[in-house]
Amino acid sequence: MEHFVQFEDVSKYYQTGSVRIAAADHLNFYVDKGEFCIIVGPSGAGKTTLLNILGGMDTCDEGHVWLDGQDVSHFSEKELTTYRRYDVGFVFQFYNLVQNLTALENVELASEICRDPLDPAATLESVGLGERLNNFPAQLSGGEQQRVSIARALAKNPKLLLCDEPTGALDYKTGKQVLALLQRTCRETGRTVIVITHNTALTAMADRIIQVKSGQILSNKVNEHPVPVEQIEW
Known part of the structure; x- marks a missing residue:
């Protein structure tokens, strides 16, 4: 089966002086269409790098990134602009x-x-x-x-909604309302929604949970029983 989002051996490196840092280190994971996916990990784990590559705001140095059957990783600048605009x-x-x-x-x-x-x-x-x-x-x-x-x-x-710490600037109650809205949007429209957060408590509301640490995927799990965010406390 072809997955809606797929990372195949994706790496992204940054050079600091003579040191080469892997912000993304041979990432392999997938997300299926219509899933509410949470990517969780501590600050500096590589979550935003991953999101920027998937969103076409950055490019990977190695590997392939697929969205809905398209190999985004080999797009030209012009194709990336079109991708960001429409998809x-x-x-x-x-x-x-x-x-x-x-x-x-x-x-x-x-x-x-x-x-x-x-x-x-x-x-x-x-x-x-x-x-x-x-x-x-x-x-x-x-x-x-x-x-x-x-x-x-x-x-x-x-085709895809990418949310980078969408509740980071909000208070607890308002943050919950925004997350409930994102979850409802996914359920009602069948749109694939990916949310990045450092808050592990939120993973209980996801269909799929991807854990990231030090630029690597620790786990990619399906949550059989997602709960409404209103029932989660942190």
Whole structure:
């Protein structure tokens, strides 16, 4: 069976003076379509490097990266730009919203560069912001701004949603609400969602758990009984 996401012997090296550091060291793992996957590991484990390679923001030095049957690792710069634009939605720790645009305009911005975008207003409504379309980022709470950034990523109608510590700038309660939204999005749309975190407690909500340490994959496990994030305490 062909996996939706697959890393085959992927390595990424950085040179510091005469020392060569492997940020990704012969990574092998896969994620299947429609899974809610959590990649967990301590700071500096190589999680963000892995995400950047999968998202086409960085390239690997060795190996192959596959998404939906495409070998992303051998794309040209132009092909990578197209890939980032159409196939991948990004959600970061910081919301990166355009401050002088409303919530709706921020989401419209993303939908305008895509082949088959979702309706921006309907997407904001789906993340619980139907009443806030005309608010500017400064008029929104941190949790609401992160919802706008999720709506912006979803409006592109991407094949894959990549989330790098999406609750890192949020308080406990708001963080849980955002994670519940991401889990619900995965369940309701069948979209593949990958979340990076250092919080091991969150792995209980995942369909698949990938553990990373020192640039290597420690384990890639299926969780037969994922639980709603509301039931998780940390």
